[in-house]
Amino acid sequence: MSLTRRSTLGLMAGAVLAPSFVSAQSFPAKPITIVVPYPAGGPTDAIARFVAQDLTTSIGQNVLVDNRAGASGAVGTRAVAHGAADGYTIIFGNNQTHGNNMFLLKDPGYDAVKDFAPLAGVGAFEHAFVVRKDLPAKDIKELIALAKADPDKLNYGSTGVGSGSHLAMELFMQRAGIKMTHVPFRGAAPLVQEIIGGRIDIANSTLPSVLEQINSGNLRALAIASPERNPRAKDIPTLREQGVSNADADSWAAFFAPAATPAPVLEILSKAILTSLAKPVVTEQILKLGFTMKLRDPTAFKPYHLQEIATWEAIIKASGVKPE
Template identity: 85%
Template structure:
């Protein structure tokens, strides 16, 4: 009887927190520099959430260590719902196998709020590179192994591993040049200092359309409606090299369930707003919204898949 009598008092603090949440602004951590497509999507969602929940949702860019700096901070921060993160297959997947000490567990330390979809990868090259097709690029790389360089958004990022997968499938060798996010990578390609990148389509679509870099292929099963003129790798004879980078919102795992539910609903409602949906799609991002129950098995499967690709590529933790 004593135990039964005490049960409501034990549950009361959690219920009270949930009922009064949010009572102050929420920090949405983006573990990359401002200006890239990940940052843009986070800001679209944050703006809409601010209107719907009655508190400001403030984007906090914390770049560094392939996204691990910001992700680690959220993992070890207060689990009260006031700090969440917009992560991806790098921060909440590949870092577990590519960093010797990431400082967090991508599964145990986080609770998913919403899977958003995926960044398709596009092969882009500097305008004066003498290759206009994937076949010509492969021939150029094979003529002088290691001479061509390729940029990525960091060791273990989707752009890095997608290129490792491509090199495996085509038997070529290029030199890796990692950057701290999409914005500096794009600047270097436009400036002609990087030869090629297998970059997320949203991070380069504007530059492709403006003619400041050229796109050779999409590493996806189908063409993107926002970039219909870009052929896929499969169309150009390269199979088993598709690579999409998913993105999702997370909170610390110990966040009370009622608050997780509120946050999840708020994020999904924001994305479902027609204006937000259209803004995200204009970036070239592919929307595929998953609630927490649907995202969890997908998350685990993606981790297993890319863990194997990392092993096959021989990429060592740094």
């Protein structure tokens, strides 16, 4: 092979490798956007903003939050999946956007595993059973008895078809042998207001979305759908304490980047986010929401992610919920 040809091939190889090398060496060179695929104001949005604020200081670039709601979180998730894989647009997703939508939407427009690289598992939103103040049920056993006495009379709200609050209630109804009428909403805020207003009987909502209303007395909490009581809501007993087993349901949350993002950039982002989440000031802000933190790096999160997808796929099939 001639010297000229070898030089030409060397330059071509360098051109192929250059983008990843340059992007990793200079990253981040401009603002980063965290897409939250839900409306502003909810607990998911709050956590993303806590992290964004800290990252802005630690990485020396502005980190912005962009709320792109719609289609059970699929609108914003799809945009990130098919956007530029350069590390400048990432997403704060959850078990709905990066799990359940695969089985609940006929065409989500993305693959939750193949199209994304996990950056950091943050933890989970525990679910709490809350009821309107005048519902004649003071605990889970009384709720089950009330539902069995008149099937489908009670209604329950959720944050949308296929959301964690919907499927968590489906799981509970399977385990308890009861039926209630589903009323989906677009997000936690309108759902909570309808329960406070007495038009919705019950919801199995994430604790952060209802903790303030529980503490203020606007809602009554019957149970936590987790193995242990939450330290921010110690007076709320678990389902297991009240005789209902195998009905625990947490809605996990995690940061993701497009799968084609260069590995060095993924590593920079992952380390920066995990470092931010581990800071006491950030941790305390998140814990105040009632969120349960369990940090996982990409290596630890991947098998957890796959197992969660398999678990909830089975629950969705058993519930008979059809893709929309």
